[in-house]
Structure formats: structure tokens, C-alpha cells
Amino acid sequence: MAEQPNLEDRISGTLKKLLIASVLMFGFGFALVPLYDVICDVTGLNGKTNSSAAAESKEVDASRTVRVQFVTQTNADMPWEFRPEVRSVELHPGEIKLVQFFAKNEAADTVIGQAIPSVTPGVAASYLKKTQCFCFNQQTLAGGKSMDMPVIFYLDPAIPKHITELTLSYTLYNVTEREQQKSKDVAVHRGSQF
Amino acid sequence: MTATTAEHHDHHDDHHHAPHGLKRWLFSTNHKDIGTLYLWFSFAMFLVGGLLALVIRAELMYPGLQVVDPEFFNQMTTVHGLVMVFGAIMPAFVGLANWMIPLMIGAPDMALPRMNNWSFWILPFAFSILIGSVLMSAFGAGHPSAPNFGWTFYAPLSTTYGPASTDLFILSVHMMGISSIMGAINVVVTVFNLRAPGMTLMKMPLFVWTWLITAFLLIAVMPVLAGAVTMMLTDRHFGTDFFNAAGGGDPVLFQHVFWFFGHPEVYIMILPSFGIVSSIIPVFARKPLFGYASMVYATASIALLSFVVWAHHMFTVGMPLAGTLFFMYMTMLISVPTGVKVFNWIATMWRGSLTFELPMKWALAFVILFTCGGLSGLMLAITPADFQYHDTYFVVAHFHYVLVSGAVFSIMAAAYYWLPKWSGVMPNKILGEVHFWFSLLSVNLLFFPMHFVGLAGMPRRYADYALQFTDYNFWISIGAFWFGASQLIFLAVAVLCCMKKGEKAPMNPWNAPEEDLEWTVPSPAPFHTFDTPPVIK
Ligand code: HEM
Ligand SMILES: [Cu+2]
Numbered sequence: 001m002a003e004q005p006n007l008e009d010r011i012s013g014t015l016k017k018l019l020i021a022s023v024l025m026f027g028f029g030f031a032l033v034p035l036y037d038v039i040c041d042v043t044g045l046n047g048k049t050n051s052s053a054a055a056e057s058k059e060v061d062a063s064r065t066v067r068v069q070f071v072t073q074t075n076a077d078m079p080w081e082f083r084p085e086v087r088s089v090e091l092h093p094g095e096i097k098l099v100q101f102f103a104k105n106e107a108a109d110t111v112i113g114q115a116i117p118s119v120t121p122g123v124a125a126s127y128l129k130k131t132q133c134f135c136f137n138q139q140t141l142a143g144g145k146s147m148d149m150p151v152i153f154y155l156d157p158a159i160p161k162h163i164t165e166l167t168l169s170y171t172l173y174n175v176t177e178r179e180q181q182k183s184k185d186v187a188v189h190r191g192s193q194f
Numbered sequence: 195m196t197a198t199t200a201e202h203h204d205h206h207d208d209h210h211h212a213p214h215g216l217k218r219w220l221f222s223t224n225h226k227d228i229g230t231l232y233l234w235f236s237f238a239m240f241l242v243g244g245l246l247a248l249v250i251r252a253e254l255m256y257p258g259l260q261v262v263d264p265e266f267f268n269q270m271t272t273v274h275g276l277v278m279v280f281g282a283i284m285p286a287f288v289g290l291a292n293w294m295i296p297l298m299i300g301a302p303d304m305a306l307p308r309m310n311n312w313s314f315w316i317l318p319f320a321f322s323i324l325i326g327s328v329l330m331s332a333f334g335a336g337h338p339s340a341p342n343f344g345w346t347f348y349a350p351l352s353t354t355y356g357p358a359s360t361d362l363f364i365l366s367v368h369m370m371g372i373s374s375i376m377g378a379i380n381v382v383v384t385v386f387n388l389r390a391p392g393m394t395l396m397k398m399p400l401f402v403w404t405w406l407i408t409a410f411l412l413i414a415v416m417p418v419l420a421g422a423v424t425m426m427l428t429d430r431h432f433g434t435d436f437f438n439a440a441g442g443g444d445p446v447l448f449q450h451v452f453w454f455f456g457h458p459e460v461y462i463m464i465l466p467s468f469g470i471v472s473s474i475i476p477v478f479a480r481k482p483l484f485g486y487a488s489m490v491y492a493t494a495s496i497a498l499l500s501f502v503v504w505a506h507h508m509f510t511v512g513m514p515l516a517g518t519l520f521f522m523y524m525t526m527l528i529s530v531p532t533g534v535k536v537f538n539w540i541a542t543m544w545r546g547s548l549t550f551e552l553p554m555k556w557a558l559a560f561v562i563l564f565t566c567g568g569l570s571g572l573m574l575a576i577t578p579a580d581f582q583y584h585d586t587y588f589v590v591a592h593f594h595y596v597l598v599s600g601a602v603f604s605i606m607a608a609a610y611y612w613l614p615k616w617s618g619v620m621p622n623k624i625l626g627e628v629h630f631w632f633s634l635l636s637v638n639l640l641f642f643p644m645h646f647v648g649l650a651g652m653p654r655r656y657a658d659y660a661l662q663f664t665d666y667n668f669w670i671s672i673g674a675f676w677f678g679a680s681q682l683i684f685l686a687v688a689v690l691c692c693m694k695k696g697e698k699a700p701m702n703p704w705n706a707p708e709e710d711l712e713w714t715v716p717s718p719a720p721f722h723t724f725d726t727p728p729v730i731k
Contacts (some may be wrong), residue, residue, distance in 0.1 A: 010387050018379045029421020029451060033436060036447050048444075051260065116439050122514055173440030175637050184431065191573050 041126065047167075049117045055130035060094035061157040064164075068128075068155075070099065071169040078174040079107035080141070085148070093127075093157040099171070101134065104146035112179050113139045114151075115170045124166040127159035138175060204571035211653050217709045220315075225292045226682025230616070231314050231590035236536065239281030239321065240602075244678050246274040246328075253657055255671035257664050266331065267657035268342035268688075273328050275345025276363075279463065280370045281321050283597065286605045287466040288313075288377045295381060297338040297712040297719065298399045300390025300728040301694060305383040313376035344655060346456065349448035350438035353429045360430065364423045364469035371416045378412035381405055390711075392730030399710065403490050404469030411458045411465070414501075419455040422448070446511050453504035461500045464598060465493060467564075467604030468535055471557040474537050474611050477706045478554035485538040492531035492538075509580045510538070518577050520597030525575035527569060536565055551704065552626045556607030559634050560600060565593030570645065585655075588648025593631045596643045606633070606684065614699030625687050632680035640673030650685065678689030 040048055048151065070084035085100040104109050115135040119125035130136075134149035141147065153168075213221065222228055249270045251535070294308065296303055304310050324341075331340040341363045343351035352360055385406050389398070393535045398406075425448075428434040435441025435708040437448045468489075476483045483489065505513060513521075537562050548554070570592040574580050583589060606629075613621045643666040648654075652663045659667065690696055702713040710731075715723045 006388065011383055014383045014386050015306065015379065019415055022375050022379070022413055025419035029454075030425070032418075032421075032451050032454065033425075033447065034449060036444070040444075072703055114440055115441075120512075122512065132637055140210035164545055171439065175440055178433070178441070 021094060033083055044050075048131060049119055049125050049128050056096070056131055056132055056154075057114045058094075059157055060090050060092050061078075064161070065092055066155055066159065066163065067091045067165045068097075069165070069167045070101075072101065072172070075167070075174065076171045077170050078113065079112060080105050080172060082088060082113075082172045091155065093155045093159050096131070096152060097099045098150055098152045100150055102146065103139065103141065103149055103172075105141035105143060108143040110142045110176070112139060112176045113141070113172050114175045115139070115172050118169045118171070120165065120167045120169065124159065124163050127156040127163075128166070128168065129154055129156055135170065140181070211448065220291050221311065223303075223311050223720060225296050225307070225310065226616075226721065228304075228310050228314050229289045229291075229293030231595035232285050232292060235314070235317060236282050236284075237685070238288035239277050239285070240681065241685075242325065243274050243277035244284055244681065246270050246277065248678050250274065250672040251674035254659065254667050256436050256668070257659055257661055259658060262657070264657040265342065267339065268344075268655070269328060269331055269340040272341045272344055272347075272348050273324065276324060276341075277321070278597075279459070280344060280367075280374075280586075281356045282462050283315075283601050283605070284374060285317060287408070287463075288374070288404070290401075290470070290605070290608055290612075291377070291381055294612065294712060295384060295402055295405060296388070297615075297715065297723060298402050298710070299385065299388065299393050300711050300724045300730065301384060301388035302722065302724050304380050304451050305388050306380045309376050310380055313380065316369050316373040320366045320373065323362050323366040323369075325571060327362050327596075328358070346452060347426070348452070349426065349429070349445045349501075351423045353426055353437055356430065361427070364427050367423045368420055371420045374412050375416050378409035378416070381409040382413070385409075390724065390727035390730055395489070397709075397730065400483065400486070400493075401466065401469035404465040404472075404493050407493050408462050408465045409460050411497055415458045415462075417456040418451065419459075421494060422451045422455065425451070434477070438479055440685050446508075447509065449508045450504070453507045454501075455528055456507065457504040458497075458500045460593070460596070461496060463601050464564075465497065467560065467601050468493060470604045470608045470611075471539060472535075473710070474553050474557040475561075477704050477710075478551060478557075478706075479543045479548050481542055481546040482707075483538070484541035484544075485534075488534055488540055492534040495531045499524060499531070503528060506575055506580070509577045510584050522575055522577045526572065529572055529575075532568055534629060536561060536568075550623065551610075552623070552630060553611035553704070555630050556603050556610060559630075560603040560607060561566060563595055563599030563603065563637070567592055567597075567600055570595065585653055586648040587652045587654055588642040590650055590654050591641050591644035594644070598641065599637050603633075603637075606630075609684075609688070611704070612712070613688070613691050614703045615712055615715075615719055617694065618699050619691045619694050619696040620699050620703060622688050622690050622696055625683050625690075627682055629687065630682040632683070633677060636673050636676035636680055638673075640670055640677050643670050643673075 001128055008103050067088055069088040070086070072082045072084060074080055081104040082103070083102055085102055089099060091097050103113070117130075117133070117135050119128055130151060130153040132150060132152040134151065139147075139149060219227065219231060222231070243256075247270075249262060250267065252266055253259070253270075262399070292304060327340040330338050338359060339357035340359050341347070341358060343355075343360075347363070352363075384698075385398070385402060396404075425434070425436040429436050429438055429443075435443040437443050437445050439445060472483055472489060503521055503525045505517065506525045509521070511520060550558075570588065574583055574589065574592055610621050610626060613619070647659075647663045647666045647670075650663070652659050699717040701715070701717055703717070704713075706713045708714060711724075711728055712719075714728065
């Protein structure tokens with residue numbers, strides 16, 4: 001070939017570019033994770049609500065009422081009874097409500113639970129603001145014990161008019177083993193430092 | 195770079211002492227030998243994957259559980275899918291690329307011959323690991339399970355609930371991914387740097403074009419797949435929560451990451467087919483390909499669009515309406531460039547002096563049956579309809595029409611077309627005819643009734659079904675055994691060619707036009723070709 005002397009340079013040039021592209025795409029796969037969260041926030045894709053306390057509302061839109069229903073479920077190997085004290089409430093957008101959820105550990109040992117909220121329809125998720133929620137933290141119950149867990153929330157008055165009813169669902173997960181594993185890892189780590 | 199320099203010296207050494215025996219294959223850096231290895235490997239995987247499919251069909255021949263237990267059935271559907279996608283179809287295309295791309299662009303070899311050797315030899319290890327986990331499950335003590343979560347390995351089935359062998363699966367997917375990425379890089383580097391003088395991009399045969407675009411798709415999405423399995427691994431063992439709702443992750447995220455890879459992947463498995471039939475049809479219609487440039491642009495637009503349709507696999511997860519509409523319209527849009535291609539193939543044949551030798555038969559069957567698969571795809575793209583069709587046998591019918599009577603038929607067309615060049619012997623006509631007609635009839639008996647049972651509500655991936663589906667399933671299974679057995683005829687055809695038994699092939703047995711450079715070298719193609727580049731008119 002005419003440019004024989006620099007053929008090898010050209011080959012390694014293309015090779016380098018493509019290798020960099022592959023590595024970047026590997027990174028892109030991981031970038032999809034935060035990207036997904038952002039898109040979910042904007043579109044309410046997965047019905048996720050705020051996971052830390054929201055500011056209190058200022059105004060109340062008394063011209064309409066929205067019905068909020070509560071659904072609870074426990075995931076596999078979660079030995080708790082878990083239910084809302086009321087099935088649903090009606091409220092004006094902006095109005096603040098407190099709802100209690102009942103939890104009872106039916107196992108003999110202490111169990112740590114983590115509740116994950118989700119709202120249907122998904123678009124309503126970003127308008128449901130919780131100022132306090134048992135889902136912000138893990139909950140611990142000793143064997144046989146029970147408790148009431150409060151949620152304080154309001155609906156952002158900007159909530160679209162066509163939404164007249166929405167469902168707030170909580171799934172309760174057993175995270176005892178994960179937590180024990182974590183503290184064990186920490187202990188091992190600390191141990192190795194001394 | 196010193197590595198490439200070393201490769202080139204090695205390569206030149208080959209001129210003087212062509213290696214023999216086992217060493218020839220183990221240490222080969224010759225594109226033809228590596229192509230042959232890829233093709234035989236993929237055919238072996240095709241038979242293994244077929245065997246797994248026959249276990250599925252044996253179980254589904256009659257309602258109730260007769261042959262295997264449901265747990266093992268799930269392992270069969272999973273490993274069948276993985277072996278066919280990553281072991282049969284993709285390596286077959288890489289094999290064809292290795293053999294044909296240097297011959298088609300007038301290059302002496304692939305640009306990175308040593309990496310080529312690596313990318314092939316990783317594969318047998320990757321699949322030994324995967325298939326090993328099935329063997330342990332079938333014959334091992336203590337009932338360890340092979341991967342059982344479907345070829346799409348959705349979390350949490352593959353994370354929280356995955357069997358121990360999931361870690362073997364992750365390792366093997368990583369190896370397959372590395373192999374494909376290296377193969378793809380090699381294609382791009384070769385096409386960009388080793389074209390004979392005068393072989394401009396817009397003079398390249400369509401097989402080279404479609405492969406070039408496929409290679410870019412591979413480089414873009416195989417690393418994302420690697421990312422997905424890495425996240426699975428850390429979720430399983432290192433306390434991350436990418437896909438675990440209890441820790442704030444989201445299992446639906448897995449589906450997005452997977453299908454971001456998965457949809458371009460289905461086009462990876464069909465674009466080279468488009469190239470193959472675009473090479474074959476003009477030769478047997480004795481007319482130049484209609485709309486060469488539009489074929490190139492159509493391929494490129496299919497590739498670009500394939501990045502923005504992935505969520506059509508997950509309409510039922512509950513997306514916002516706007517998202518659903520976007521993915522629905524984008525999916526329908528893809529059928530426009532696809533339609534352009536079908537139109538061009540038909541226009542190429544229009545008023546041509548057609549003859550129907552074996553490669554042409556397979557190519558024609560491809561055009562018709564692939565179009566059937568495209569049409570059922572269009573039905574699936576309609577979101578409200580997909581709510582009914584999703585996860586039924588209708589989807590199974592759709593993707594087997596595009597992948598078996600599509601991708602696999604095109605690979606058969608390629609094999610019958612180029613075997614004379616590879617082996618120097620014409621493929622046996624009688625066996626070839628029987629193979630073709632048996633495959634054509636059985637593939638339709640096998641997959642067409644799946645549309646009906648799917649529409650009637652038979653779900654996919656279950657070991658049993660409601661009684662009203664019995665008759666169809668019986669005939670589907672008959673079709674499956676017939677199709678499977680027919681492929682053994684091809685084994686005979688290929689072995690006969692390798693043993694040089696049969697009519698000797700001339701240099702240009704199909705009277706291809708002289709622009710098709712592969713037919714300007716002797717049959718069988720000598721170990722080294724185009725050491726001095728050909729003159730392109
Ligand atoms: C006109 C073009 C096409 C359209 C509109 C289309 C559309 C679709 C849709 C909407 C689905 C999802 C169905 C569901 O799960 O409910 C699907 C599934 C699938 N398609 Fe296509 N498709 C097309 C072409 C192809 C091609 C060319 C291939 C491969 C060569 C392919 C392979 C697949 C596979 C493998 C699946 C199922 C994946 C799984 O769930 O296991 N499709 N297609
Ligand atoms: Cu798709």
C-alpha cells in the first residue's frame with residue numbers, strides 16, 4: 001500500500017479510539033443509574049416519593065378534595081403484621097394530614113424493617129409531600145412487640161386537577177440480615193485497623 | 195504501538211512456514227482459519243442450543259409434566275436462549291466477517307490478527323462454564339441449579355433469588371462480552387484501514403457495510419451489558435442495592451439497563467443478515483442491487499433508532515403515557531427503513547432473470563419469513579395490544595420468525611453461497627435441497643401456530659399449559675423435532691465439503707459480477723490472499 005510506513009500508526013490510532021469508546025460505554029451503563037433516578041423524579045416513572053422530610057405547605061386549595069388510599073404489603077420473609085389504621089382519607093391539596101400505620105413483630109427475635117413507598121398514578125408521586133415518615137428510617141421491633149408508625153403529609157396544591165384519587169403503597173422489607181452483615185463488616189474493618 | 199508491529203512481523207513469518215496440526219488452530223492468526231473456527235464453534239452451539247430447545251418441546255408436547263420438572267424446564271429456556279444468542283448467531287456472524295470482510299475489501303488479513311485469536315479462544319471457555327452449570331444440574335449431586343431466570347435475567351430473579359451458578363453465568367457473560375467487543379473492534383479497524391486503494395466506503399459490498407454498523411452497535415452496547423452483570427454481581431455479594439427495592443434501588447432499572455443493551459442486540463443479530471441477502475439476491479437475479487445508497491442509509495438509521503426503542507419490551511411495567519407513546523412511535527418508525535430494505539430486495543428481483551440455486555432459495559425464504567416476523571413485531575409495538583400479547587407465545591413466535599427464519603436462514607444462505615470458496619467443493623445439491631425444504635416446512639410448522647396459542651393466551655416460559663392448547667402444542671413439537679433433525683443434514687453437507695467430497699468448485703461458481711472481489715481469488719481461497727492489493731475499477 002502507498003502509505004505503508006504509517007499504516008501501523010493508523011491501526012493503533014483507530015484501536016485506541018475504539019478501546020476508549022468501549023470503556024466509556026461501560027461507564028455509561030453505570031451512568032444510567034443516576035440518570036434513571038433523575039428521569040423518575042421528573043416523570044414520576046417509578047412512583048417514588050421524597051425520601052427525606054419536605055417543607056411544610058403554605059396555602060390550602062379548599063376548592064377540591066382528593067382521596068388518598070393506603071395499601072401495605074410485607075415482602076417475603078418479613079414476619080410483621082403491617083396495616084394502615086385507616087384505609088383512606090380525603091383532603092384538600094395543601095392540607096396536612098397525619099395517618100398512623102400499625103406494625104407488630106410476630107417473630108420471637110428482633111427484626112429491623114424498612115418501608116419503601118410508592119404512589120400510583122406515578123405522575124402524582126412528586127406532589128405527595130411527606131414532612132415526617134416512618135419510611136425515612138429503619139424501624140426496629142423486639143420479638144412480639146408492636147407500635148404505631150406515623151406519616152405526616154400533604155398534597156402540593158399544584159397537583160393536576162384530573163387527579164382525584166391516588167394510592168400510597170408501602171412495602172415493608174426485612175433488612176435484619178443486611179444490617180447485621182453491615183455491622184459485622186464494620187467490626188471486621190475496625191479490627192483490622194488496630 | 196509495539197504490539198501491532200510484533201503482530202505484523204509474525205504474520206509475515208507465516209508466509210514461509212504455514213503451521214500444521216493442533217498448533218495451526220490454537221495459535222492461528224489467519225483470518226480464514228479463525229473464521230472457520232468461529233463457524234464450526236457456532237454450529238456446535240447451534241446443535242447444543244437446539245438440544246436444549248428439544249427438551250422444552252418434549253415437555254410441552256403434551257399437557258402435564260412428563261419429561262422434566264419445572265425447575266429444570268426453566269434452566270432449559272434460559273440456557274437455550276443464551277446459547278443461541280451468544281453462542282450460535284453472534285459467533286456465526288463474526289466467523290463470516292472474518293472470512294469474508296478481508297476478501298471483500300481486498301485486504302490481506304484482519305488488522306489485529308492476534309486479538310482475533312484471543313477473541314475466538316475466549317468463547318469455548320465462556321460456554322464451557324455456562325454449559326457446565328447445566329451438566330452439573332442435570333447429572334450432579336445435590337441438585338445445584340443452572341441459571342433459571344430466562345435469557346433476559348431480570349432482577350430480582352437473578353439477584354436475590356438467583357441460584358449459586360448465577361456467578362458462573364456472570365463470569366461467562368463477561369467473557370462473551372469481551373470476545374464480541376474485540377471482534378467488533380477488529381472489524382472497524384480493518385474496514386477503516388485495510389481497504390484496497392480505490393475501495394471507497396460507498397463501493398464496499400453491503401455485507402461489509404452492515405457489519406461495520408453492527409460493530410459500532412456492539413462497541414456501544416456490549417459494555418452496557420457488562421455493566422449490568424457487574425451491578426448484579428455487586429448486588430449479590432458486595433452489599434450494593436442497584437436493583438434491590440429494600441435498599442432504595444429499583445428492579446425496573448434492571449429492565450431499562452438490560453433492554454438498552456437488548457434491543458440494539460436484536461439488530462446486531464439481523465443487520466449482518468441484511469448484508470448477506472443483499473450480496474446474494476443481485477447475483478441470482480443477475481441485476482445490480484436496487485438502491486445501494488438507500489440500503490446503507492437504511493442500515494444506519496435502523497442502528498440509530500435502535501437506541502431509542504428499548505422500552506417496547508417493558509410497556510407493562512407502568513410507564514407514563516408520554517413515555518409509552520414515544521417508545522411506541524419510535525418502534526413503528528423503525529419499520530420504515532426496514533421496509534425500504536425489503537422493497538429494495540424485491541425491486542432487485544423485479545424483471546431479473548432469476549434462478550433458484552440453494553443460496554437464493556434460503557435468501558428468498560429469509561425475505562418472506564423475516565417480513566412475517568417484522569409484521570408481528572409491528573403488532574407488538576402497539577402498546578394497548580402488547581398488554582395482551584406480552585409474555586405470551588405470540589412474542590415467542592415473533593422473535594423466532596426474525597431470528598430463526600431470519601438470522602439463521604441468512605447464515606445458511608451465506609454458508610451455501612460461500613462454501614465453494616471456503617472449501618473448493620460445491621455443497622451437495624441433493625442434501626442441500628432436502629435440508630432447505632425440510633427446514634422451510636418445519637420452521638413454519640414449528641413457529642406459526644405459536645401465534646395462535648399466544649393470541650389465545652398461552653404464556654411463555656411455563657412447563658405446562660391449559661388443555662385447550664394441546665393440539666397446537668403437539669404439532670409445534672413435531673415441527674421442532676423435524677426442524678432439529680433437518681439441521682443434521684447440514685452437518686453432513688458441511689463435513690462433505692471439508693472432506694473435499696463433491697463437485698470441484700470453479701473460481702466463480704455463481705457467475706457473480708467481478709466487483710465482488712471474493713470471487714476473483716481461486717477456490718478454495720489460498721491461505722494468503724491479496725498480499726498485493728487488487729485493482730479496483
Ligand atoms: C419491524 C421490526 C420490529 C418490531 C416493530 C419489533 C417489536 C417488538 C416488540 C414490541 C417486542 C416486545 C414484545 C413483548 O415482550 O411484549 C419485541 C420482542 C422481541 N423482538 Fe422484535 N421487533 C422487530 C424486529 C425484530 C428483529 C429484527 C429482531 C431480531 C432479529 C427482533 C427480536 C426480538 C426479540 C428477541 C424479542 C423478545 C425478547 C424477549 O422478551 O425475550 N425483533 N419486538
Ligand atoms: Cu426490541
